Amino acid sequence: MSAWRGDLAAADEAWRIQPVDRSLEPALRARIDGKAKPPGSLGRIEDLAVRLGLIRNRLDPKVESAVLFVFAGDHGLTAEGVSRYPASVTAAMVETFLAGRASVNAFASAANVEVRVVDAGVAADLPLHPKLVSAKIRAGTRNCAREPAMTLTETQDALRRGRDLVAGAIRDGADVITIGEMGIGNTASAALIMHRLAPAPLDACIGSGAGQDEAGLRRKIDAIHRAAARTAATTPAEVLAEFGGCEIAMMAGAVLGAAEQRRPAVIDGFIAGAAALAAVRLAPAALDYCVFAHRSAERGHARLLQTLGAEPLLDLGLRLGEGTGAVLAVPLLRAAARLLTDVADLSDVLPRTP
């Protein structure tokens, strides 16, 4: 194991991420402008096509096969009553994903995306299942209102496992990696990560998550403030370790893994967005590979997107997570790539003038 210290410089060195080569952009724009359509008439799909070309570093990027990783983990902070749901719902939802009966299964099926479920840190023994990837870092994080959620070693392991899972999917033929999560209590961790890494005032990062009554929201705000007061950590690996969770760190690793392999990483909502933020703070060039799928209704997400300079593709008031918004964006990526690869040039179509 290499010396990995968790600080920005060392972690950045460990990730072999090249920024995209923007010198290809004029050729991509020219190719799109030469297509059989008025210049600019496909708006943001044209911009997306350019991004996909830059990510793949070619004029004919293939973006067909899409894999969604749903990273699941539990949070010790739920002991403070931060969620309306009991922590056991995380494991119950993992079983629902495996049974193909969750919202994200329905959406992924509608968008032709393969779902892989990852036990990043669920606080229960999950049954063996052919679709379940066991990558458990620990059985739920520690309560970050009282102590660090994870050790730095656990955090490092989570980052690496996220990277390795993505590398494996790409070896198997995935053109695009889609990233979602499940973890009761994880909007609290995401808020703390955003607070430290955006950075942004803590209260601007806290929302009602899966839905909270007034007393529940007060408990959540109080627990988050106690966690923030406990540590001054600001480097990305330390922030992930302090606040968790296993699934957020593993998502950050997945983003970095997609960037290493020059594949688009489609980021779901607020929690996946916080993971992408951590990835970008670990290796700034990773941002070039992130496609932000949608603007979540969760408070904090719009600001998080602004921090990253991201304009998401969809704005549908989603706030479920699981990857539901991310998979809905996949057909837009496919359409954008096909604009480059499948559409005739105007010169082939226009009636010739003698």
Next chain:
Amino acid sequence: MSAWRGDLAAADEAWRIQPVDRSLEPALRARIDGKAKPPGSLGRIEDLAVRLGLIRNRLDPKVESAVLFVFAGDHGLTAEGVSRYPASVTAAMVETFLAGRASVNAFASAANVEVRVVDAGVAADLPLHPKLVSAKIRAGTRNCAREPAMTLTETQDALRRGRDLVAGAIRDGADVITIGEMGIGNTASAALIMHRLAPAPLDACIGSGAGQDEAGLRRKIDAIHRAAARTAATTPAEVLAEFGGCEIAMMAGAVLGAAEQRRPAVIDGFIAGAAALAAVRLAPAALDYCVFAHRSAERGHARLLQTLGAEPLLDLGLRLGEGTGAVLAVPLLRAAARLLTDVADLSDVLPRTP
């Protein structure tokens, strides 16, 4: 042929369109709220699921098989220089659709939508092709700056053929009808239709279409104003006849046909939107069946959507037409329907409390 006079009351009678039965909405909402997810957490997809349930009048609507009709027609008004492209581009693009090499083919393939191309009124003899539906009303409309674009009989034929094509697709198994178009010069007709039927000030309805320089835009505005000054028509059939085109009237018929058959009609951009407006003015209940796919960058479209009380699903700066925006919305419809049909109830998922 029945006595069909082209006025609102008579035309409305001819269309057997029932408004949706809103008494089903509470049961649809309850079904969605009972799913294994926080209530309301799928935002506009939940609203879309309710609409699909109402359209199909059932709690388990099936929305899988989607057909896009691309209605093509030429416009006599192009003689006034309203477009940057020659009218012959309409026929050239029809051949590109048939070859599977236009933007909409690429997008439809990405969204798993079947494309059917309809010659509604192209000003050229098109080759026989298994994917080309010949429904030609006339070889291009007359120049509406000088005379009515179509007769009322031609308009009536176009409406009926649009309806019949949709009825046939639904008999063949289509769950959702997607509506797009191709016709050099047709943003001018759409502007005139919107002006009379919204109604809205003429200049608020005129945009640069496929892209125009300043002189071209002045010619377009002038020609549109002459067409508007020529006739005071305000009933929907007369407005369609006066301003054309064949493809817009046939799209209006397609919308009405989908509504008659209680299937969702997914409306593309500005021109398809003007056709939907005409359909809704012919039979107001048709609005219940329209799903507006996206907000086009064409000037006038945002106001047209407001007139119809529609909030589109996507906002991607598209202004191409062909159905490109409509097909991109189809996966959202599929996801919404599958939320109702495929997702487990929370009560099946939550750990039982004794």
